[in-house]
Amino acid sequence: MAAKRQEPAIAIRDLRVIRGSRKVIQDISINISHGSLVGLLGPSGSGKTTLMRAIVGAQIIAGGSVTVLGKTAGSPELRSDVGYVTQSPSVYADLTAHENLQYFAQLAGVGNAEIKSVLKTVDLHDIADRPVMNLSGGQRSRVSLAAALLGTPEVLILDEPTVGLDPVLRKDLWDVFRSLVKGGATLLVSSHVMDEAQRCDRLIMMREGEILAHSTLPALLKKTKTKDVEGAFLALATTVDTSRSEEKR
Template sequence: MSPHPTAVEAAGLHVTRGRTSILRGLDFTVEAGRITGLLGPSGSGKTTLMRAIVGVQRITQGTLSVLGRPAGSAPLRHDVGYVTQGASVYGDLSVEANVRYFGAMHGATPADAAEAIAAVGLQAFAQQKAADLSGGQFSRVSLACALVAHPTVLVLDEPTVGLDPVLRAELWERFAAMARAGTTLLISSHVMEEASHCSSLLLLREGLLLAQLSPAELAERGGSDDLERAFLTIIKAADHGQEESQVAS
């Protein structure tokens, strides 16, 4: 278990590109050893927030810390893993060669690589070139490349997109096992049904944090056990509140 009870903490976090505000004054904490879902429609700022957490997005204003250090600090490079939407692997290398290559950057052993490949269910394809795999298998190679370093914090940008329901279920089981072992996971999705797998949810819309709550609290606050419908209710309430404040001003 991480010695830091809070794995990620943001205060007054703003990210601006040109004259466009991408993230607007976010305040939240992410508990260590839990799965936190980052949910919201396309364009809500999910990827920008994740890029800021892993240290590849410049922050305009506010603070963002990971494991007690400023996001992007050099000491965090071996503690934070990041899986982007686009697979970051070499198609002309085998699955094993890819995982061992990325593992070598973190001092991982061949045994670590084998463990990571097994964790994503690709043992039977370890010697195949990544380019010869199916789309779902290819994306799992990226996940194995992140797992091989045994990161304390793992950030995943929509890791289940394009996967069939069986593979999605298997991945979420793996994520749950990692959280039980002490890994902190921040997982983005625009599929609300996946929210039920998370301990905590960050609900984003147009760069604003609408709420941080549990799936049960989302259902209660949104007045529905259908989490997508509950989220839509919260969005409508937020939009209505903004309209009222604009009229008042």
């Protein structure tokens, strides 16, 4: 176990993704260590979802490598160790929350006790017997999150799990994420709400398929001499743009 902790939970080397003629991810290299809660920040279209899809092995990549828990991303042995929640809730709208979880629990090889516990975690136990199509957007995305928590995967990739949730619930979910990390899981959580950055151990900032920064929030604020995440992002983006236009000259 100790030896395993030495190497990063997720290792990305020179990852490149091309869609059509556009480079969606441009030669990214990054390590995410075991048991950390990492925030992935950036505007929409910055490549966050594509990066996450590459980590779960759902993305066709043009170059580089992605290694998760020492194995190539998407390899069959990883499928029960990596949980993935897509941005729009990916559950069956015509089934109830409970029926959805029953199916995904069977796939994960876990039983009813686990279903009960994840329903509690995402605070859905009261409405578990309603069809998902009758639930609100926030409730749907919590069903989707609950499905990924089944079987307590070692690595969780969560694409904007807190979008559209009320602040109280959002806080609760971040507490859940924190407790998962305490239990040894590694979480990569994307968000375009810059405020959520302070809840993460480390931040990855993306823009136009490139990584602007990968560090802790205090270090980032110190480096950019700014007061908040929004300001840090602006400062970094401006620096990149200026150096680019100077290159062109």
